[in-house]
Amino acid sequence: MGILNALKYFAGVFRLRMTIYLLFGVLESLPITIFAIHGNHEQRPYMIDSYKEKLWHGGTVFYEEEYPSILFAKDGEIFDLKGKQTVVMGEAYSIDKAIRIAYGWGWWEDEQPSDEIKKYVEQQLEKSGWQVDVVLSHTTPLKYEPVEVLWLVWIRIVLTSQQRSG
Numbered sequence: 001m002g003i004l005n006a007l008k009y010f011a012g013v014f015r016l017r018m019t020i021y022l023l024f025g026v027l028e029s030l031p032i033t034i035f036a037i038h039g040n041h042e043q044r045p046y047m048i049d050s051y052k053e054k055l056w057h058g059g060t061v062f063y064e065e066e067y068p069s070i071l072f073a074k075d076g077e078i079f080d081l082k083g084k085q086t087v088v089m090g091e092a093y094s095i096d097k098a099i100r101i102a103y104g105w106g107w108w109e110d111e112q113p114s115d116e117i118k119k120y121v122e123q124q125l126e127k128s129g130w131q132v133d134v135v136l137s138h139t140t141p142l143k144y145e146p147v148e149v150l151w152l153v154w155i156r157i158v159l160t161s162q163q164r165s166g
Contacts (some may be wrong), residue, residue, distance in 0.1 A: 038090040039138040040111040045072045076121035084133040092139035
């Protein structure tokens, strides 16, 4: 049974990767630049060998040579977007961490910003005199978080998982 589960897992990973590559191919064919902020359900671009760094609108972004129009912002970078100074902060706490670990779903240690990243963001803001026009983040400040909605999502995940396993 262990080998069968391992084969199912790798088949799922392969399908997911193929879907991502197909999606990236479609996105790359569009006459646009995608400026993405990473969240908490994916591996960081700087941890993946195929990603390179470049300067874009005054800040550092990560990209793959095969998909140069799909950019992932580096946390703490300040970009000039049409004259607006825009600071970026990705990552977030995963409310579903326990269930993702329990079911062997992807979870990464660096889903939340490390102390090093937080310090870098503060240093960048200090350099700008804490004067930015826009803050782009993956998640909302905790005081604005719609907890009631998140609990409903979490309950749905648990119930779906129990139905599949039992």
